[in-house]
Amino acid sequence: MPKINAERLLADLDHLRTIGGVETGVIRTALSEKDMEARRWLKKRFEEAGLEATIDGVGNVLGKTSKPGPVLLIGSHSDTQPRGGWLDGALGVVYGLEIARALSEDPETANLAVDVVSWQDEEGSFLGCLGSRSWCGVLDPEAEKAATGRDGTKLTDAIAAAGLTDVPRLTMEENRYLGYLEAHIEQGAYLEEAQQHVGVVTAIVGIRAMRFKFHGEQNHAGTTTMARRKDAATALYELAYRVNQEFPAVAGERTVWTMGRAVVQPGAASIVPGYAELDLQFRDQDESILDRFEEIAAAIADDINSRGKARVEYTRSRLPVRPSMMDDGFQKHIAAAAEATVPGKWQSMPSAAGHDPMVITAKLPCAMLFIPSIGGISHDFAEDSDRGDIAIGCQVLADAASSILQERRNG
Amino acid sequence: MPKINAERLLADLDHLRTIGGVETGVIRTALSEKDMEARRWLKKRFEEAGLEATIDGVGNVLGKTSKPGPVLLIGSHSDTQPRGGWLDGALGVVYGLEIARALSEDPETANLAVDVVSWQDEEGSFLGCLGSRSWCGVLDPEAEKAATGRDGTKLTDAIAAAGLTDVPRLTMEENRYLGYLEAHIEQGAYLEEAQQHVGVVTAIVGIRAMRFKFHGEQNHAGTTTMARRKDAATALYELAYRVNQEFPAVAGERTVWTMGRAVVQPGAASIVPGYAELDLQFRDQDESILDRFEEIAAAIADDINSRGKARVEYTRSRLPVRPSMMDDGFQKHIAAAAEATVPGKWQSMPSAAGHDPMVITAKLPCAMLFIPSIGGISHDFAEDSDRGDIAIGCQVLADAASSILQERRNG
Numbered sequence: 134m135p136k137i138n139a140e141r142l143l144a145d146l147d148h149l150r151t152i153g154g155v156e157t158g159v160i161r162t163a164l165s166e167k168d169m170e171a172r173r174w175l176k177k178r179f180e181e182a183g184l185e186a187t188i189d190g191v192g193n194v195l196g197k198t199s200k201p202g203p204v205l206l207i208g209s210h211s212d213t214q215p216r217g218g219w220l221d222g223a224l225g226v227v228y229g230l231e232i233a234r235a236l237s238e239d240p241e242t243a244n245l246a247v248d249v250v251s252w253q254d255e256e257g258s259f260l261g262c263l264g265s266r267s268w269c270g271v272l273d274p275e276a277e278k279a280a281t282g283r284d285g286t287k288l289t290d291a292i293a294a295a296g297l298t299d300v301p302r303l304t305m306e307e308n309r310y311l312g313y314l315e316a317h318i319e320q321g322a323y324l325e326e327a328q329q330h331v332g333v334v335t336a337i338v339g340i341r342a343m344r345f346k347f348h349g350e351q352n353h354a355g356t357t358t359m360a361r362r363k364d365a366a367t368a369l370y371e372l373a374y375r376v377n378q379e380f381p382a383v384a385g386e387r388t389v390w391t392m393g394r395a396v397v398q399p400g401a402a403s404i405v406p407g408y409a410e411l412d413l414q415f416r417d418q419d420e421s422i423l424d425r426f427e428e429i430a431a432a433i434a435d436d437i438n439s440r441g442k443a444r445v446e447y448t449r450s451r452l453p454v455r456p457s458m459m460d461d462g463f464q465k466h467i468a469a470a471a472e473a474t475v476p477g478k479w480q481s482m483p484s485a486a487g488h489d490p491m492v493i494t495a496k497l498p499c500a501m502l503f504i505p506s507i508g509g510i511s512h513d514f515a516e517d518s519d520r521g522d523i524a525i526g527c528q529v530l531a532d533a534a535s536s537i538l539q540e541r542r543n544g
Numbered sequence: 545m546p547k548i549n550a551e552r553l554l555a556d557l558d559h560l561r562t563i564g565g566v567e568t569g570v571i572r573t574a575l576s577e578k579d580m581e582a583r584r585w586l587k588k589r590f591e592e593a594g595l596e597a598t599i600d601g602v603g604n605v606l607g608k609t610s611k612p613g614p615v616l617l618i619g620s621h622s623d624t625q626p627r628g629g630w631l632d633g634a635l636g637v638v639y640g641l642e643i644a645r646a647l648s649e650d651p652e653t654a655n656l657a658v659d660v661v662s663w664q665d666e667e668g669s670f671l672g673c674l675g676s677r678s679w680c681g682v683l684d685p686e687a688e689k690a691a692t693g694r695d696g697t698k699l700t701d702a703i704a705a706a707g708l709t710d711v712p713r714l715t716m717e718e719n720r721y722l723g724y725l726e727a728h729i730e731q732g733a734y735l736e737e738a739q740q741h742v743g744v745v746t747a748i749v750g751i752r753a754m755r756f757k758f759h760g761e762q763n764h765a766g767t768t769t770m771a772r773r774k775d776a777a778t779a780l781y782e783l784a785y786r787v788n789q790e791f792p793a794v795a796g797e798r799t800v801w802t803m804g805r806a807v808v809q810p811g812a813a814s815i816v817p818g819y820a821e822l823d824l825q826f827r828d829q830d831e832s833i834l835d836r837f838e839e840i841a842a843a844i845a846d847d848i849n850s851r852g853k854a855r856v857e858y859t860r861s862r863l864p865v866r867p868s869m870m871d872d873g874f875q876k877h878i879a880a881a882a883e884a885t886v887p888g889k890w891q892s893m894p895s896a897a898g899h900d901p902m903v904i905t906a907k908l909p910c911a912m913l914f915i916p917s918i919g920g921i922s923h924d925f926a927e928d929s930d931r932g933d934i935a936i937g938c939q940v941l942a943d944a945a946s947s948i949l950q951e952r953r954n955g
Contacts, residue, residue, distance in 0.1 A: 321769075326772075340766070355731075355800065355898075356733075356920065356922075359799070367784075374781045374784075377782070389766065395811075403804065403825060405802055412813040486764070487766075
């Protein structure tokens with residue numbers, strides 16, 4: 134088994150955080166000057182690791198091995214949120230780099246082939262998973278043309294400003310890859326609370342959302358009898374409460390649902406509300422649970438409508454994200470490596486946040502490994518992980534990559 | 545019985561609506577130029593009706609009869625909401641004027657003594673019921689100094705601009721009055737829906753309000769498990785729903801409650817809300833119902849707190865308004881007059897909106913009469929009443945005033 138160099142791994146992560154570093158965090162949004170500076174530095178580090186490295190026309194950095202295949206692709210993204218943490222994305226890219234180095238350095242694994250990648254704009258500063266979409270050939274040209282950043286800058290202008298307009302875009306080389314592995318911080322507190330060091334991701338959860346619009350009749354809160362009212366807020370409160378009562382019977386252990394946006398209009402204590410809106414979002418790795426949730430919420434709305442008071446309309450308020458199942462075989466390799474490194478201190482779990490494998494699973498078997506986030510914090514300057522956990526995660530992923538590749542060679 | 549002159553009554557109301565008239569509505573907020581113009585016109589009309597009329601230091605217009613007492617005071621207010629209707633307030637003032645004229649014109653009632661009044665700023669452009677408070681001697685000098693209009697103008701400056709700073713303020717002449725009568729549009733649709741022409745007001749309802757503050761923990765809607773959440777909005781939805789479930793068992797026929805303001809923060813579909821606020825207001829003529837409502841809402845909040853999730857705080861969010869009971873004897877006179885004029889087409893009912901008698905009941909027995917509002921609309925340019933109903937209401941109040949005064953003379 135290869136032995137990763139924890140000191141080198143952490144030194145690379147520490148260096149990467151200085152590019153765009155602000156206080157304890159990092160500001161390195163996709164295609165910004167700092168983002169491109171980080172990608173040029175990664176390209177150099179990939180080359181120093183013996184890989185043939187390229188920055189492509191959207192900013193993906195791909196380091197290709199010259200070893201004969203089959204090849205495992207390992208990586209993540211190096212762009213950040215507008216006020217991001219130092220590990221989100223960066224961790225998985227540097228894991229890929231360190232694993233490529235560690236495998237090459239060990240005579241027993243020196244023949245195993247690993248490519249390393251940093252995808253562009255996973256965080257969606259312009260268009261979420263831009264880089265992996267482009268590489269998988271599923272980037273919609275219309276969506277690319279329409280995409281703008283938070284300040285209104287067009288994606289196409291940002292690509293031009295980064296000097297990438299005429300640079301070729303890489304797409305997946307057919308028959309080269311065995312699959313894709315990505316490590317990430319958990320972005321939740323589940324591993325920390327369970328006092329575990331590694332999470333083996335079973336699936337990236339699907340996400341659906343519904344928007345409810347409640348049409349009532351605005352009236353005087355003193356002179357309008359209860360019987361006469363069509364109170365939009367009363368309907369909202371009922372729907373929200375019943376959702377919270379009825380969903381648990383259908384939910385799995387990790388299913389989540391949230392009604393984080395509620396608006397009551399005109400919003401005065403003395404006025405019976407004439408209009409209200411409620412957003413309901415839910416996530417699970419099991420599509421049948423998401424289906425049932427939609428049915429239950431719709432049935433509650435229909436029941437409220439049947440009374441002829443405030444009228445409820447509902448629509449899907451975002452394109453559904455389907456659950457992305459991680460490859461079973463890869464999961465077993467990661468689990469075995471975790472059990473060898475931290476016996477009993479790992480577990481299988483879904484990813485509640487989105488990642489590039491949501492795109493890549495359509496083309497390649499994928500797997501993901503999580504390490505604990507301190508306090509469950511991510512997308513924030515305060516994001517951090519224990520340095521011991523960072524090393525453990527990389528060793529486990531290196532062992533898994535090694536055993537996946539060796540199994541294929543031997544099999 | 546006196547016979548009111550419906551043509552003259554409606555002509556006066558039609559003239560009054562031209563002062564500050566805009567489209568079908570009226571903009572005549574307290575102490576504005578148009579408000580003072582209307583008050584000067586009313587003073588002249590009071591004088592033409594044989595009354596000795598005065599505009600006092602806050603703008604109250606009082607028309608005093610020279611007939612020997614006991615005297616009934618009849619009136620309302622002539623100021624309007626920022627975009628008000630033509631009848632709210634104006635109706636009751638012109639009723640008083642017409643009743644004084646009609647009684648004087650009938651030899652059988654010519655000796656009956658009626659004073660007529662238009663109170664200042666019932667609508668609270670600066671300070672609600674300013675005029676009746678001043679007249680009853682319960683205007684708090686500190687509140688008067690602090691009062692400002694919607695645009696920040698100080699009440700004292702508005703009084704100065706109206707030329708009233710050095711004008712004496714009238715206060716109630718002790719032992720002069722038998723009581724106070726006021727007519728008003730219903731401002732609701734109860735009479736219209738019941739197809740009735742007159743409402744005999746039993747009480748002006750009391751109002752209480754509570755504000756609930758929900759303290760939760762803001763979190764990621766994907767990575768925070770349901771078990772770990774302290775969702776402020778979930779607590780709000782539950783409290784609001786349970787209030788709507790539990791209040792009906794305690795409510796009277798006309799009790800109303802409203803949760804017209806709900807705020808969920810930060811208010812994004814993908815974020816578990818960390819904070820929320822809910823306003824609950826309730827009104828009834830029976831204080832024991834208001835007491836029970838406070839207890840029920842508090843018990844629900846305490847129950848939610850007992851779970852150790854989001855924490856609910858609650859406070860009274862306004863000074864409680866106590867119910868104002870109308871005089872039983874006066875009610876009987878108005879009821880008898882209504883039955884004589886529109887048999888079976890009247891009813892007793894509480895007033896769900898506030899009026900000057902809330903202040904005046906502390907000093908004098910009061911009674912109120914309602915006529916139907918078309919579509920229940922008030923405080924709006926679209927406010928209107930049937931002209932036949934306007935005449936009926938005035939005749940009923942004239943008959944009631946006459947019988948109250950005659951009973952006292954004979955009794």
